[in-house]
Amino acid sequence: MSLLQVKDLTVVYSAGTPFAHTAVDDISFEIERGDFVGIIGHTGSGKSTLVQTLNGLIKPTKGTVSLDGVDIWAKPKEIRKIRFRVGLVFQYPEYQLFEETVAKDIAFGPTNMGLSEEEVKQRVLSAAKFVGLKDELLEKSPFDLSGGEKRRAAIAGVIAMDPDVLILDEPCAGLDPLGRDVLLAQIYRYHKERGNTVLLVSHSMEDVAEVCDKVMVMNRSKLEMFDTTDAVFSEGERLSTMGLRVPQITSIIDDLIAAGVPLKKGTLTVDKAVEEITEYLRGEGRL
Amino acid sequence: MEFISVQNVSFQYEVQDEDGKLSRVKPVLDGVSFEIKKGEFVALLGHNGSGKSTVAKHLNAMLTPQKGKVYIDGMDTSDEKLTYDIRRRVGLVLQNPDNQLVASIVEEDVAFGPENLGIPSDEIRQRVDDALKAVDMYEHRLKAPYKLSGGQKQRVAIAGIIAMQPDCIVLDEPTAMLDPKGRSEVMDTIMKLNRENGITVVMITHYMEEAVMADTVYVMDNGKVLTSGTADEVFSRVELLKKHRLDVPQATELCHKLRACGVKLDRLPLNEMDCVSMLREVLL
Numbered sequence: 373m374s375l376l377q378v379k380d381l382t383v384v385y386s387a388g389t390p391f392a393h394t395a396v397d398d399i400s401f402e403i404e405r406g407d408f409v410g411i412i413g414h415t416g417s418g419k420s421t422l423v424q425t426l427n428g429l430i431k432p433t434k435g436t437v438s439l440d441g442v443d444i445w446a447k448p449k450e451i452r453k454i455r456f457r458v459g460l461v462f463q464y465p466e467y468q469l470f471e472e473t474v475a476k477d478i479a480f481g482p483t484n485m486g487l488s489e490e491e492v493k494q495r496v497l498s499a500a501k502f503v504g505l506k507d508e509l510l511e512k513s514p515f516d517l518s519g520g521e522k523r524r525a526a527i528a529g530v531i532a533m534d535p536d537v538l539i540l541d542e543p544c545a546g547l548d549p550l551g552r553d554v555l556l557a558q559i560y561r562y563h564k565e566r567g568n569t570v571l572l573v574s575h576s577m578e579d580v581a582e583v584c585d586k587v588m589v590m591n592r593s594k595l596e597m598f599d600t601t602d603a604v605f606s607e608g609e610r611l612s613t614m615g616l617r618v619p620q621i622t623s624i625i626d627d628l629i630a631a632g633v634p635l636k637k638g639t640l641t642v643d644k645a646v647e648e649i650t651e652y653l654r655g656e657g658r659l
Numbered sequence: 660m661e662f663i664s665v666q667n668v669s670f671q672y673e674v675q676d677e678d679g680k681l682s683r684v685k686p687v688l689d690g691v692s693f694e695i696k697k698g699e700f701v702a703l704l705g706h707n708g709s710g711k712s713t714v715a716k717h718l719n720a721m722l723t724p725q726k727g728k729v730y731i732d733g734m735d736t737s738d739e740k741l742t743y744d745i746r747r748r749v750g751l752v753l754q755n756p757d758n759q760l761v762a763s764i765v766e767e768d769v770a771f772g773p774e775n776l777g778i779p780s781d782e783i784r785q786r787v788d789d790a791l792k793a794v795d796m797y798e799h800r801l802k803a804p805y806k807l808s809g810g811q812k813q814r815v816a817i818a819g820i821i822a823m824q825p826d827c828i829v830l831d832e833p834t835a836m837l838d839p840k841g842r843s844e845v846m847d848t849i850m851k852l853n854r855e856n857g858i859t860v861v862m863i864t865h866y867m868e869e870a871v872m873a874d875t876v877y878v879m880d881n882g883k884v885l886t887s888g889t890a891d892e893v894f895s896r897v898e899l900l901k902k903h904r905l906d907v908p909q910a911t912e913l914c915h916k917l918r919a920c921g922v923k924l925d926r927l928p929l930n931e932m933d934c935v936s937m938l939r940e941v942l943l
Contacts, residue, residue, distance in 0.1 A: 414838045415809040520707055546754065546835050548706040548865050550904035575838045578909070615840030620868065620909040620931055627935040633942045642909055646916045652942070659921055 373441050374402035375569055376426065376537060380435035383421050387433060395421040399595040401588065408563050410580035410601065411573045413590030414615035419573050422590065423539045427458035456485050459535030463542045465526030469514035474525050477514050481533040499532035502562045504554065520551045531562065539571040544579060556583055578619045581605060581640035589614065602638035621645050660730060661694040662859060663718060663827065668727035670713055687713045689882035697826065700853045700860045702870040705879030706904035711863045715831045718861060719749040747776065750820030752830040756812035765815055766791065766800040772823040790822040794848045810841020814848055821852065827859035834866065867908045871929040878905065895927050910934035
């Protein structure tokens with residue numbers, strides 16, 4: 373059985389008023405345990421609304437969200453428990469830091485889960501390690517950290533709950549290229565080591581191409597595509613009609629294919645492209 | 660002296676310790692100098708904390724140098740009497756459009772700047788219309804800003820600056836929060852204002868694909884200017900950029916790596932079209 377099942381999900385804001393707006397329109401999909409899924413779509417396409425329904429912050433207007441086969445709204449009073457299992461890191465999470473020390477901030481989630489002091493401590497240390505926060509930062513005030521460190525601290529706070537599903541909404545926005553690469557690599561390593569399911573909302577096609585196995589494309593409140601990453605990024609033209617694009621490298625290889633060079637469609641990374649091109653040249657005896 | 664002249668500027672922020680005492684920490688800018696010509700398009704690159712945004716805030720007297728001087732069209736930014744004149748000449752656009760829009764109707768938001776300059780109302784009307792047309796948002800002039808997409812909001816924020824008729828716009832990561840379409844809308848607008856209206860542009864960005872459109876690229880590191888030159892010159896220094904936590908466009912990186920594998924390419928491309936045409940020659 374799939375870990376997460378979404379069926380006929382619709383979310384309408386301000387329903388029944390002249391301002392009614394359907395943010396998510398009748399979508400269904402399933403996510404397997406251990407998947408790393410990218411969610412892309414233009415601004416206002418419904419991505420953020422969708423992820424907030426997955427951990428019960430927003431109640432569906434119609435349809436269901438099931439975790440391990442159980443409707444998360446079956447017992448509305450226990451919805452809090454769902455939030456421990458589906459951890460959501462918002463956009464610019466560093467604005468949500470509030471505690472006196474970094475360690476206390478990271479401990480907030482696990483403490484509320486009712487874990488023992490010892491276990492909370494363990495969780496804080498291991499979460500901090502996953503996001504690459506040095507030990508000496510843990511006793512500092514979160515407000516004395518740099519922007520990148522604050523972001524890491526905020527993400528650690530969600531990882532510390534050890535959720536089955538970790539959802540990150542634009543975790544790399546505003547970070548410099550190296551900061552972006554390092555954070556993505558850490559999320560990827562966390563995913564590999566723990567085997568947890570990760571959903572990554574991003575406007576960077578390059579980032580999604582780099583780490584995700586599957587990609588979900590939202591367009592005007594509908595789920596337009598949901599397939600493997602290379603399948604989605606082989607449809608450059610279809611994506612551009614939705615205000616999206618493929619990574620630059622994918623588009624370069626596509627253009628070369630169109631010009632008659634036999635390369636592979638849906639090439640996602642620079643290293644892969646280098647491999648393809650040198651292999652082709654060697655095959656032709658030109659390298 | 661050029662239109663913008665930054666001369667040996669140093670700056671450090673003050674932090675308050677637990678007893679409320681102010682102390683200065685490590686310098687954010689450490690002897691930065693550069694000159695920008697009227698009508699030039701400059702991209703400012705650098706990793707987080709390299710001092711880029713602090714430079715941007717020096718260009719319209721939001722911050723003034725603790726050492727050194729900044730001159731805008733000959734006006735010293737340290738002279739408080741000139742602050743308003745300087746801000747009228749140099750407009751600043753920030754990352755998050757939601758923090759920059761103040762009114763509940765698009766055209767009122769754009770009128771906010773000129774109203775504060777005490778401009779007669781017929782002229783404000785004209786300026787607002789012109790500014791909205793320049794960023795291609797005229798048809799949305801009666802909408803509420805919250806109903807717009809990110810790219811549209813950012814273009815309204817730019818229109819609000821344009822309506823003050825500045826000589827120069829400084830943009831601090833104007834596309835960081837936008838989707839690909841919004842990003843190209845904003846970039847097209849910036850290019851148009853620079854090329855057609857002759858407005859000087861200083862843009863901070865983490866996207867190398869945007870930086871390659873500039874006439875001149877400055878790379879900041881550790882409070883200093885690490886390297887500068889045309890986009891071609893700067894992005895050919897792939898190793899140097901990588902060492903300082905920066906990236907190059909994927910097109911450039913691909914050819915750089917192919918060259919290392921022995922593929923003969925006499926230069927490095929900056930954009931997709933250039934890259935494809937170079938590779939076609941080698942491959943076909």
